[in-house]
Amino acid sequence: MLMVRLMDGDRDAFDGLFERYSGRLRSFMFRFVGDREVAEDLTQEVFLKLYRKPRSFDPRGRFITWIFAVARNACIDWLRLRKLPVVPVGAGGDGDDPTLEPAALAAYAPNETAVHHELQKRMQEVLGRLSDKLREVFVLCAVQGMSYEDAATVIGCPVKTVSSRLSRARDQFFQSFKKYLDASRRRGGQ
Amino acid sequence: MDCQTARDHFSRYLDRRLLPDARSALDAHLGGCAACQQEWKLYGRVFAAVSELTEEPELRSFVAPREAPGELDRRPAPITSISWRRVRAASAVVVLLAISHVIVFEFARGIDESPGSVGEFRADAFRGAGLAPATFKRRLSDHVDATNLLARQIAYLPDDASDEAKGIVEAQLQALDTRDLKVDFERNEPQLGVLAGTARLYLDSWHQLAAGLKDDLKFSKAPTLVVTMRDRVTNSKLVHVLRPARVVLASEPTGLSWREPAQATRLFSGENFGVSPVVRSYLAAHEKLLQADYLDAARAFEGFSQRYPGSRLLPLSRYLQAESYRRVGLADHALRVASQLSFGRPAPVILNNDPLGTLVFVARRSVQLVGFANDAVMPGTETRGMFQSFAAPVSLQWTVEMREFGMSHGRGGGIRMVVRTTRRPGAQQRQR
Structure with missing residues (x-):
């Protein structure tokens, strides 16, 4: 186990953990705080904490939920302390110009860069409108694919709460996204 | 099932979290309602796309401090080497x-x-x-x-x-x-x-x-x-x-x-x-x-x-x-x-008055209280806040099941106590 080796001061183990989890964590934090640079800084902060205090991890628990919990706390602290609103990425500029066709979505494939980029942009915009509580569940489960149980551990709430928050978050996201698709369709028809 | 209820179930349906009865009802509804079926298809596509979204891989490399990992961590080494x-x-x-x-x-x-x-x-x-x-x-x-x-x-x-x-x-x-x-x-x-x-x-x-x-x-x-x-x-x-x-x-x-x-x-x-x-x-x-x-x-x-x-x-x-x-x-x-x-x-276990005894008790998750008379802890009761003096984000609640054991061996039998521990909401994460 990498984490156990890290607790013994193994630098290679740390590198292994960074390689394996930093991308996912940064992605999670970016969705949570809505700012790529901040997410990058927070990722560094989380891993610095891990580097300096590996023994704050309880080996009886699961590393993945623990590190996500640390990341989540870092995000909440940042949002709270800076008192900054979540700024949707891509807001302003061409962000107000819906160009993604419903047909494009139907044919969506991850490699289609333009659609991907558009969807990213829209998603962050919609995410910015969700409350913190809904957004964190949404990002953990719907984006990161985490199980309800793990998300409950990360957040520190019952599984049922995760389920209902996720349902509400998806609903809000879906309704908002549909509005955008409708607007896009109308534009396409003009 | 009406359309609104059907749509309320979409999220759990997507994650295969619906109970069999609800799933069958939703399947039946989707089979007969074209509007919901269309909505469900779009819903599925949107969230399939969302789950495929990935960040670009470039990430700043970690700038490691001079000291070795954990060198300044004053906590004792974890007990991992002992079976x-x-x-x-x-x-x-x-x-x-x-x-x-x-x-x-x-x-x-x-x-x-x-x-x-x-x-x-x-x-x-x-x-x-x-x-x-x-x-x-x-x-x-x-x-x-x-x-x-x-x-x-x-x-x-x-x-x-x-x-x-x-x-x-x-x-x-x-x-x-x-x-x-x-x-x-x-x-x-x-x-x-x-x-x-x-x-x-x-x-x-x-x-x-x-x-x-x-x-x-x-x-x-x-x-x-x-x-x-x-x-x-x-x-x-x-x-x-x-x-x-x-x-x-x-x-x-x-x-x-x-x-x-x-x-x-x-x-x-x-x-x-x-x-x-x-x-x-x-x-x-x-x-x-x-x-x-x-x-x-x-x-x-x-x-x-x-x-x-x-x-x-x-x-x-x-x-x-x-x-x-x-x-x-x-x-x-x-x-x-x-x-x-x-x-x-x-x-x-001396409930309430024995923090470390309780600690062992909590760590072991269950314990047998030997003896019949145990009127301080009523069967089926739940109590919280046992660790108030513990100054830690742990609160304990326990339920007691009356379950006789050992009767056939002439040892008087006893009460099995089942303990569940919970944390105060959010405490675990905040203390990190």
């Missing part, structure tokens, strides 16, 4: 051995007193003229804890413990006599306020408790022990009023006999300690505990346990390590260490 099963097997044997050689029951001095030598048994721990109320409270608190520990020690004695082992415990019990404490109490009573009533109750009933414990030693102790401890000690509720005592139990066979007055004095004075490197190492950790350097003590006990995994002091070392963590509120660490303790027999 729990091995510890359990070893400690079951070791504890029984250790218990039969328990020789010293030691009381730490108060903070405002000058430090004493390690291992010194303060036979006059509960004596003194003109004590300040604060000092009296502390001594009273020490007394309660000492009695608790002794009661637990008696409970851990194997049924076939030698007379000598039982005698040692009995001698400790005698050393806890409350006569002098009562004198101090009377001198201080006017200044004790609301504590006075509780203290009087405790002091008045202590001899009865001691007599009960002595009976337990002589006869079949288990069935009455839980009742005795709970009724006489727990009900005193002193733990809610008084600060935790710093009571330390030390153990190592010395070959001295408590039956010989001169030798017994030496046993209790601790003169004979420090004869081996093992004991010296243990006492070094012990001294830190006495001086209330709890974090250092925990690290020293960890060091001892790593160095001498075969020592019969190992369980005590682990126990005191957990206790040290508990004192500074490091509940997670305390639980981790306590979870390695095994007493080889069902551990009696």
Whole structure:
């Protein structure tokens, strides 16, 4: 186990953990705080904490939920302390110009860069409108694919709460996204 | 199923979290409602796309500090190299051995007193003229804890413990006599306020408790022990009023006999300690505990346990390590260490008045309370907030199931207690 080796001061183990989890964590934090640079800084902060205090991890628990919990706390602290609103990425500029066709979505494939980029942009915009509580569940489960149980551990709430928050978050996201698709369709028809 | 309900189920349907009945109903609805079917298709596509979204891979590389990982982490190294099963097997044997050689029951001095030598048994721990109320409270608190520990020690004695082992415990019990404490109490009573009533109750009933414990030693102790401890000690509720005592139990066979007055004095004075490197190492950790350097003590006990995994002091070392963590509120660490303790027999738990006993109890998740009478904990009840004095984000709730066991073996049967631990919402994450 990498984490156990890290607790013994193994630098290679740390590198292994960074390689394996930093991308996912940064992605999670970016969705949570809505700012790529901040997410990058927070990722560094989380891993610095891990580097300096590996023994704050309880080996009886699961590393993945623990590190996500640390990341989540870092995000909440940042949002709270800076008192900054979540700024949707891509807001302003061409962000107000819906160009993604419903047909494009139907044919969506991850490699289609333009659609991907558009969807990213829209998603962050919609995410910015969700409350913190809904957004964190949404990002953990719907984006990161985490199980309800793990998300409950990360957040520190019952599984049922995760389920209902996720349902509400998806609903809000879906309704908002549909509005955008409708607007896009109308534009396409003009 | 109407359309709104169907759409409310989409999220759980997508994650295959719907119960079979709801899933069938939704399937049936989608089969007959074109609008919902279309909505569901779009819903599925949107969230499939969302789940495929990935960040670009470029990430700043980590700028590592100069020190090695964890070098500045003052927490003790995790206990990962010891197999729990091995510890359990070893400690079951070791504890029984250790218990039969328990020789010293030691009381730490108060903070405002000058430090004493390690291992010194303060036979006059509960004596003194003109004590300040604060000092009296502390001594009273020490007394309660000492009695608790002794009661637990008696409970851990194997049924076939030698007379000598039982005698040692009995001698400790005698050393806890409350006569002098009562004198101090009377001198201080006017200044004790609301504590006075509780203290009087405790002091008045202590001899009865001691007599009960002595009976337990002589006869079949288990069935009455839980009742005795709970009724006489727990009900005193002193733990809610008084600060935790710093009571330390030390153990190592010395070959001295408590039956010989001169030798017994030496046993209790601790003169004979420090004869081996093992004991010296243990006492070094012990001294830190006495001086209330709890974090250092925990690290020293960890060091001892790593160095001498075969020592019969190992369980005590682990126990005191957990206790040290508990004192500074490091509940997670305390639980981790306590979870390695095994007493080889069902551990009696003094609810509410025995933080570390409770800790072990929590770590083990379940325990058998031996004995029928247990009216303090009603079957099916749930109680919370047991760890209020724990200064840690742990709250405990327990439910009790009446489940008879052992009846066919003529041992009187008992109550199985099932414990579930929970954390205060959000506490776990926030403390990191």
